[in-house]
Amino acid sequence: MTDTSAGSTTTINPPATGVGNSVDRPDASAKVLGSFEFSNDLNHERMLWGATIRSPHPSARIVSINVAPALAIPGVAAVVTHHDVPGSPVYGLISHDQPVFASDVVRYQGEPVAAVAADHPDTCRRAMVAVEVVYEVTEPVVDLLTAATAKPVHPDGNVVRRVPIRFGDVDAVGDIVVEGTYEMGMQDQAFMGPESGMAVPAAGDGSIDLYVATQWLHEDRDQVADCLGLARDDVRIHLAGTGGAFGAREDVSFHVHACLLAQHTNRPVKMQYRRDESFLGHVHRHPAHMTYRHHATNDGRLVKVECDIVLDGGAYASSSFAVCGNAARFAAGPYKVPNAVVNASVVRTNNPPCGAMRGFGAVQVCFGHEAQMDKLAAALDMDPLEIRLLNALETGDRLITGQILDGVAPVRECIEAAAAFPLPPISGNDVFDQPGGAGRTADPLAVRRGVGFAVGFKNAAFAEGFVDDTHARCRLENGQVTLWCAAAEVGQGFVTIVRQIAVSTLGTDRVELMRASTADIGSAGSTSASRQTYMSGAAVLKACEEVAEQVRLAIAATHDVAPELVTIEGGRARTIDGRVDVIVADAIADVRFEAELRHMHRETYPLDEETGQGDCDVTWIFAAHRAVVDVDVELGLVKVVEVTTGQDVGVALNPLHVIGQIEGGISQGVGLAVMEEIITDVGLVRNPSFTDYLLPTMVDMPDVRITLIEQPEEGGPFGAKGVGETPSLSSTPAVAAAVRAATGLELTRVPIKPQDIALG
Amino acid sequence: MTVSMPSSVDETLRLLSDDPAATILAGGTDAMVEINYEHRRPASVVSLRRVNELATWSIDGGTVRLGATVPYVEIMNSELAAASPGLAQASRTVGSSQIRNTGTVGGNLATGSPAGDTIPVLAALDAIVEIASVRGIREVAVVDLIVGVKRTVLEPDELIVAIRFPVASGPQEFLKIGPRNAMVISVASCALVINQAERSVACALGSVSPAPLRCGDAEEFAAANIDWTSDGIRITDPRTLETFGSMVADAASPIDDHRSTAAYRKHGIAVMARRALTRATTS
Numbered sequence A: 001m002t003d004t005s006a007g008s009t010t011t012i013n014p015p016a017t018g019v020g021n022s023v024d025r026p027d028a029s030a031k032v033l034g035s036f037e038f039s040n041d042l043n044h045e046r047m048l049w050g051a052t053i054r055s056p057h058p059s060a061r062i063v064s065i066n067v068a069p070a071l072a073i074p075g076v077a078a079v080v081t082h083h084d085v086p087g088s089p090v091y092g093l094i095s096h097d098q099p100v101f102a103s104d105v106v107r108y109q110g111e112p113v114a115a116v117a118a119d120h121p122d123t124c125r126r127a128m129v130a131v132e133v134v135y136e137v138t139e140p141v142v143d144l145l146t147a148a149t150a151k152p153v154h155p156d157g158n159v160v161r162r163v164p165i166r167f168g169d170v171d172a173v174g175d176i177v178v179e180g181t182y183e184m185g186m187q188d189q190a191f192m193g194p195e196s197g198m199a200v201p202a203a204g205d206g207s208i209d210l211y212v213a214t215q216w217l218h219e220d221r222d223q224v225a226d227c228l229g230l231a232r233d234d235v236r237i238h239l240a241g242t243g244g245a246f247g248a249r250e251d252v253s254f255h256v257h258a259c260l261l262a263q264h265t266n267r268p269v270k271m272q273y274r275r276d277e278s279f280l281g282h283v284h285r286h287p288a289h290m291t292y293r294h295h296a297t298n299d300g301r302l303v304k305v306e307c308d309i310v311l312d313g314g315a316y317a318s319s320s321f322a323v324c325g326n327a328a329r330f331a332a333g334p335y336k337v338p339n340a341v342v343n344a345s346v347v348r349t350n351n352p353p354c355g356a357m358r359g360f361g362a363v364q365v366c367f368g369h370e371a372q373m374d375k376l377a378a379a380l381d382m383d384p385l386e387i388r389l390l391n392a393l394e395t396g397d398r399l400i401t402g403q404i405l406d407g408v409a410p411v412r413e414c415i416e417a418a419a420a421f422p423l424p425p426i427s428g429n430d431v432f433d434q435p436g437g438a439g440r441t442a443d444p445l446a447v448r449r450g451v452g453f454a455v456g457f458k459n460a461a462f463a464e465g466f467v468d469d470t471h472a473r474c475r476l477e478n479g480q481v482t483l484w485c486a487a488a489e490v491g492q493g494f495v496t497i498v499r500q501i502a503v504s505t506l507g508t509d510r511v512e513l514m515r516a517s518t519a520d521i522g523s524a525g526s527t528s529a530s531r532q533t534y535m536s537g538a539a540v541l542k543a544c545e546e547v548a549e550q551v552r553l554a555i556a557a558t559h560d561v562a563p564e565l566v567t568i569e570g571g572r573a574r575t576i577d578g579r580v581d582v583i584v585a586d587a588i589a590d591v592r593f594e595a596e597l598r599h600m601h602r603e604t605y606p607l608d609e610e611t612g613q614g615d616c617d618v619t620w621i622f623a624a625h626r627a628v629v630d631v632d633v634e635l636g637l638v639k640v641v642e643v644t645t646g647q648d649v650g651v652a653l654n655p656l657h658v659i660g661q662i663e664g665g666i667s668q669g670v671g672l673a674v675m676e677e678i679i680t681d682v683g684l685v686r687n688p689s690f691t692d693y694l695l696p697t698m699v700d701m702p703d704v705r706i707t708l709i710e711q712p713e714e715g716g717p718f719g720a721k722g723v724g725e726t727p728s729l730s731s732t733p734a735v736a737a738a739v740r741a742a743t744g745l746e747l748t749r750v751p752i753k754p755q756d757i758a759l760g
Numbered sequence B: 001m002t003v004s005m006p007s008s009v010d011e012t013l014r015l016l017s018d019d020p021a022a023t024i025l026a027g028g029t030d031a032m033v034e035i036n037y038e039h040r041r042p043a044s045v046v047s048l049r050r051v052n053e054l055a056t057w058s059i060d061g062g063t064v065r066l067g068a069t070v071p072y073v074e075i076m077n078s079e080l081a082a083a084s085p086g087l088a089q090a091s092r093t094v095g096s097s098q099i100r101n102t103g104t105v106g107g108n109l110a111t112g113s114p115a116g117d118t119i120p121v122l123a124a125l126d127a128i129v130e131i132a133s134v135r136g137i138r139e140v141a142v143v144d145l146i147v148g149v150k151r152t153v154l155e156p157d158e159l160i161v162a163i164r165f166p167v168a169s170g171p172q173e174f175l176k177i178g179p180r181n182a183m184v185i186s187v188a189s190c191a192l193v194i195n196q197a198e199r200s201v202a203c204a205l206g207s208v209s210p211a212p213l214r215c216g217d218a219e220e221f222a223a224a225n226i227d228w229t230s231d232g233i234r235i236t237d238p239r240t241l242e243t244f245g246s247m248v249a250d251a252a253s254p255i256d257d258h259r260s261t262a263a264y265r266k267h268g269i270a271v272m273a274r275r276a277l278t279r280a281t282t283s
């Protein structure tokens, strides 16, 4: 026992690494030095390599599959097809509609048809070519607007979901009406570490361990176990070092394939997608077509928003159901909208499957509603800021789902903060400050500056009645804290935040977070929907607090004082008489304190199927962005000069991490505004590489200025809110608005291409 | 895979003669991408890394002789930049620092991509490529070296040794359009070389034709309309600049692909050519 002697107080303070500090990631130096083990570094001395044989066609009937020539190649250990799937032949996040391996038809380019295990990646490559698949090519369905009535792409039909919203007086008419049709192309998450992992069969008992870079271990486990025909406990999923995610690791990719190959060969099997394969092997952001009609009064108050949204879900459902729900619910933006008529649908095509990506349905509609707000402002001769402030949502307002917005909603503060930064000066002569950059194309006489504003919002955590729980366990023993939580660290910083939470509650930085695994604890839910700090952070906090409470009672018992005379605050335990004043973790030795719990946010409810009304959301997150661009109006080249933002963050538990999320999100938003798009041609992906799928480089990245709006969120740990998706919402429309301001063009589609400006 | 590391041109040529199927490796920035993606599975590689004579350059009188493996970074940062500002500017637009530190002009020419950024400049310079094999040396103009998309007249056992072109005698410009502000494959590019001594104008284009493209009519038009004076060149009638731009664009035969459209490429060429001539005649 390490308490202080009677009468004296200790001078030991908890370390300054608790919440509110910009603590470095625990794995930062390992990542910089190259010693961090990413999933593609996994190695096992007996391992085989696995590879996937994929359809080259977006739509075809499989006439025959002959694996014999591949099996004849020396070094090939197994080839598996749909015949070898012992359990459910299909999987999926929400509906199980996607085959582990295609059997009768293929529905998108890159759909898995077979998988091979061999002694070397080169042998795999030879085997892939040797597998004979005879296809009868069929006409693909690729147009999202006609897909609903086209020939069925899938037995489940071509409409994955329709979400109507009818709110208020659907016949209301405003003094002024503006209309517009907007489109968004297909963005890719473009994470740095392609899909990879290793399946290791356990000796003897038929169970299996899968080490994989993923966003949601337990969901993966359930889907994998079902396909393998195993009990869920016989599949153990362990998080492998993850190089980014942004939504693209929510779906199962090679998981079942690797496990099947491991079972067939009884050896560990490693799989690792190549970059081009990765582009075909995960879902993308839904392309969208949106038609809007906004009604307003002559003084600029919104009267009604009407909106038709069609999202292209591609061949399989993935999370389309939920993305469509989001697109519908957030279609009107963070404004007071008394009446709304929204029809959102997500259709099936033979295009690449689409699913989760940062912002999840709210990004698409934000581009639409923000273009409309600018149109309205122009029609009323109002300032774009003024019209937004006039209509800004506040706590207590009713959303178009009928739900009362009861969380903090600093929409006005976000807008004002983004606008408060002084405008940047005219750019200098350095080529990298000019549109066109290194290509040295710019002519200063043709360069115009533009400024644009946008505001966005969405929900955080899962909605519409989803059971969105998380589990955490905290153990304290001899000053050492050990934490278990299956939250997937994908780069967002959960591993840092939970340590800070432990420091702030238990007073020590001797904290170990165990590797996330389904074998050790219940689900933490998905690392998505801006929910892990908010949800699993809260669970860890509660577990730590329970342990602190156990310590408090133990101190009372040990020192023979009434429990209510022992207080715990800021990681310290004190008795009222000052006899004990110690760091919680050090208060009692040789006793193991442990707490495990399940945490769930408040209940949510489904949307009414006819009216789209319902209390379906937990909490909301808001941001505003101002973009300043320089455009070479003759060549259509854009330099995004600066993006300023005010973002609602609840309380920043680690300000540096929050800034990182905001800068990263803005980079993705800028990319979507001016360059990032998966180009398809009759269902075939034309640019599956970083040569042609262009991401912003450091010279494309604008200066970013940030004001964090800190209003504590009830239910979040220490008042924190999710911050991950918010920066992706309105950064894209802000850049688009700025380019419109510079060019005078309508520019109704993102990404804006040089030809849209130069020939527009 | 066998890798040979010869240390002289002669040794390299013998190795290539014995094994013409070998892949020549200079900076590797094209070759390694192809190997990684199995567009190419070489059984043997001949690396030029130790062939020092290929990595040297010289300026002799009015002629630059550029060794095939001089990396871009050196073209940008040595006296070569003054002797050939157009090539230096093209080099600055290639890839990223990592690529410019290792990538070479020899590799750019041997790959022969329509988007190879040095090619328009070298075509406008009437550069001569020195090609060696055990059979001897032959000289080929850049415009004759590349005959189609990634197709050259190089024989399997031939090595590009050096490229020769005149020292700049007048303004040179290189402009390149890409939808990103750095590290981007050209959507269209335009090189302009003005030879004040000879009172000639040369203009060549990138990414708008299968093989290097000179714009003869536009060049003659510009040369005829430039006011050649001893202390600089001027264009008196601004319509000349516009006409030059559209004549250059007329020479282009671009296509629609996933990187851009033919219409935009043609438009971009007209704008770039006009701006290049404007800069050249006002600086």
Ligand SMILES: Cc1cc2nc3c(=O)[nH]c(=O)nc-3n(C[C@H](O)[C@H](O)[C@H](O)COP(=O)(O)OP(=O)(O)OC[C@H]3O[C@@H](n4cnc5c(N)ncnc54)[C@H](O)[C@@H]3O)c2cc1C
Residues within 6 Å of the ligand: B023, B024, B025, B026, B027, B028, B029, B030, B031, B032, B033, B068, B069, B093, B094, B095, B096, B099, B102, B103, B104, B105, B106, B107, B108, B109, B110, B111, B115, B116, B117, B118, B154, B158, B159, B160, B161, B183, B184, B185, B186
């Ligand atoms: C990320 C990235 C960005 C790029 N950006 C650009 C760009 O902006 N602009 C651009 O033009 N290119 C770009 N490239 C392509 C490449 O960098 C250039 O073409 C470069 O000049 C190739 O030179 P290298 O020395 O690396 O050639 P290598 O890859 O070594 O060789 C290329 C080819 O030429 C052959 N070869 C090389 N040297 C000789 C020789 N002396 N004689 C005969 N054959 C030879 C090789 O066998 C091979 O077929 C980029 C490449 C990458 C990977």
